[in-house]
Amino acid sequence: MSSFSNELTEAQIERLAILSEELGEVQQCIGKIFRHGYDSSNPTLDSNRNNRDDLERELGDIQAAMYLLVRAEDVNIVNVHDRSNKKQSERWRWTHHQEGIAS
Numbered sequence: 024m025s026s027f028s029n030e031l032t033e034a035q036i037e038r039l040a041i042l043s044e045e046l047g048e049v050q051q052c053i054g055k056i057f058r059h060g061y062d063s064s065n066p067t068l069d070s071n072r073n074n075r076d077d078l079e080r081e082l083g084d085i086q087a088a089m090y091l092l093v094r095a096e097d098v099n100i101v102n103v104h105d106r107s108n109k110k111q112s113e114r115w116r117w118t119h120h121q122e123g124i125a126s
């Protein structure tokens with residue numbers, strides 16, 4: 024039996040579980056958009072929300088989950104922003120259809 028431990032606290036595990044859950048919800052939204060489009064909505068729900076609304080909500084949930092990790096100092100926001108800026112400056116070299124959008 025290994026004595027290895029990831030040394031995560033219960034609080035850290037919970038924060039990562041929240042982030043993981045929210046990432047999964049965004050994946051589900053993307054799947055719905057691929058299948059039915061941004062403006063489609065679930066006909067079985069009594070709601071005016073469409074797939075774009077759902078994606079926006081879940082992206083916000085990811086940002087909130089990310090800031091939960093930041094506030095707890097699991098990750099450093101400066102490093103997150105540095106990486107984001109670097110990624111944006113790379114001009115999304117391997118995309119085919121992002122002219123005028125990708126920096």
Ligand SMILES: [Mg+2]
Nearest residue numbers: 045048081084
């Ligand atoms: Mg969510």
